Amino acid sequence: MTQPSxxxxxxxxxVHVVLNRPDVRNAIDQAMVDELHAVCEGLEATPRLLVISGAGGTFASGADIRQLRERGRAEALAGINTRIFQRIAALPMPVIAAIDGYALGGGAELAYAxxxxxxxxxxxxxxxEVGLGILAGAGATWRLLELVGETVAKEILLAGRVLNAQEALALRLVSEVHEPDALLEAAHVLADRILANDPAALMATKRVLAAPREAHPDIDLQEQAVLxxxxxxxxRMTAFLDKRGPNRTKK
Known part of the structure; x- marks a missing residue:
């Protein structure tokens, strides 16, 4: 019987999802993609925050090279990894990637989403990827530009630069760095801080952030009208005012 990925x-x-193929450093294969789609289906139906981490001291070492080697034009155009990463990025509630060890290739692109x-x-x-005769085609060529800028993105994508934790923090590609044994606790602390906010406001804000520039300010006003x-x-506003009491206008 095949073990779940x-x-x-x-x-x-x-929901906390652990990429669980430690024998191959959590390489992303078709089975894992299929299981991630099933997770997304559940989170689209019942929105909850998603935490993604990896087993065995690795986030994900990339796409499964054995499968990738056999894929051709049709599979490239199908966007097997691209579609699941897009789906994860578009989930209604926020997504946290807790990166321990290697996040390379498709593993990095999953984190970027x-x-x-x-x-x-x-x-x-x-x-x-370019060292393997392909490009980073599942989001890195545009998400990474937005996250770290053109110069660093080209260093990573064209010259093979690998960022360590402190470099990623300095570039704000990651927002926090922790010791490995404290990483998951930190992810849940961050989740708690996010979830202290109103779920509908979180989802509306995520939709507005994802909207193209030309959609603003109309989309902001439409979402705000609902809220x-x-x-x-x-x-929440009544509780805020009650907590501050008669001195609420003072700074």
Whole structure:
């Protein structure tokens, strides 16, 4: 019987997915892609925050080279990894990638699709695809430009630069760095901080952030119009004002 490629822990407010092929450094194969689609289907139906990490001290070493070697034009155009990473990026609630050890190739592109990236001190992030005769075709050529800028993106994509944790932090590719044994706890602390906010406001903000420039400001106003009529807005603002009391206008 084939072992699952993912280990999935479900909570009321979040789902923690562990990439679980440690014998091949969590290389992303078709089975893992299929299982990630199933996770996304559940999170689209019942929105919850997603935490993604890897087993065995590695986030993901890349796409499974044995499968990748056999793929041709049709598979390239199908965008096997591209589609799942797009789906993860478009999930209604925020996504956190907890990067321990290697996040290379498709593993790095999976991390780039997350809303938040935090890293362990052992993290190594890069895209060595050109050395294998292909390009980083599952999001790196445009997400990485947005995340770190053209100069660094070209160093990574064309010259094979691999970022360590401190370099990634300095570039704000990751927002936090922790010791490996503290990484998952830090991911859940970040999740708690995010989830202290109103879910509808979180989802609306994520949709607005993903909208093209020409959609603004109309999309902001439309989303705000819905939130302005919500019970959560009234309850949260009332609680805020009650907490501050009569001195609330003072700075």
């Amino acid at each position: 993912l280990s999935v822990e479900e909570r009321d407010d979040r 997350a809303d938040f990236r935090i890293a362990s001190t052992t993290a190594k992030i890069g895209n060595p 302005f009529e919500s019970d959560a807005k009234r309850e």
